[in-house]
Amino acid sequence: MNIDSHQHYWDPSRGDYGWLKPDMKPLYRIFGPDDLAPLRDAVGVQKTVVVQAAPTVDETRYLLDLARRDDSIAGVVGWVPLDSPDAAKIIDELAREPKFKAVRPMLQDLPDDTWIEHAPRKDAIERLIEHDLAFDALIFARHVPSLIRFVERYPALRVVVDHGAKPPIRDGVDGGWQPWADGIAQLAALPQRLFCKLSGLATEAKENWTDETLKPYVAHLIEHFGAARLMWGSDWPVLDLNGSYTGWHSTAKNLTSHLEKAEQDAIFGANARAFYRL
Template structure:
């Protein structure tokens, strides 16, 4: 089964998407399963993991409600205030939902780049571990040291890096390669064997990106995480700002076409299914 490990649904009228403003005209509308269905079907993606796009509990409840009525949603990555005394209570609220699979604090948007190293409550993270939920890390290279500290503190927590840690592709290899490349190597070398999403790269590139533009970054992720720890995701509909579902899927397929068939199947479905317990 082919799985999109990272996509979003939203309704701007809900009012909790602080980053989503009316001037972002291509994105400032409702995006739901009916919008994604023809795109999924055109590239043979049967199931998806839908990821929170607002840092609220209501966002998690909204996505879980969608998932109850939409077969194509295999899992939900929600948001919980991991620094709140009530964090464990909220985890327990969502735990009975069969499609609730992981949590994601929006680390890239927090004013404190070291938040992940000191703010999440120990009891909340241990509750995630006890219930076998995963953790999505939305980071840039500047967050790597603090994330490493966090991962080393909780070696049993299953962690996946979103969007390949968002390399600054538009800056070019001469100025955008480091410190991202070293950060990827450090994360991949951790004994916890964390995973990484092959997603979001088109969003970080210039508008005229091609497969050749993204090739060094995909190759670096493959070199360090290997096909056994990478999972393809679209980052749709954010992707629509700088590409298309079919173009990114085709590019990712081409850039991994040299791999064994089993490794390709892992990246485009099996790894997401195993990691998220779908």
């Protein structure tokens, strides 16, 4: 089964997407399963994992409601206030939903780059582990040291790094390769065997990117995480700012075409299914 491990649905009228502004015209509208269906069909994706885009529990409930009504949504990555005394209780509540699979604090947007190593409550993270829920890490290279400390503290927690840790591709290999490349190597070497999403790269590139633009970054992710720990995701509809669903899927296929078929199948579906318990 082909699975998109990272995409979004939203309704701006809900009012809790702080980053989504009216001047972002390609994105400032409702996006739902009916919008994605023809794009999925075009590339043969049967199921998706929908990921939170607002730091509210209400948005997570909104996504879970969509998931109950649409079979193409295999799982939901939601948001929980992990630093709140109510966090464990909220996780217990959400865990009753069969399609609730993981949580994602929006680390890239927090003013404190070290938040993840000291703010989440121990009982909340332990509850994630007890419910066999995963953790999506939305980070840049500057967050790597703190994420490593967090992961080492909770070795039983399943963690996936979103968007390949968002390399600054627009700066080119000469200007933006480090410290991203070393950060990827450090994360991939952890004994906890973190996973990583092959997603979000187009958004970090300049306009008119090509396969060759993204090739060194994809190759670096494959070198360190291997086909067994990478999962393809579209990051749609954010992807529409600098690419297309079919275009990014084609590029990802081309840049992994040297792998064995079983390895390609893992990246484009099997790994997401196993990691998120779909």
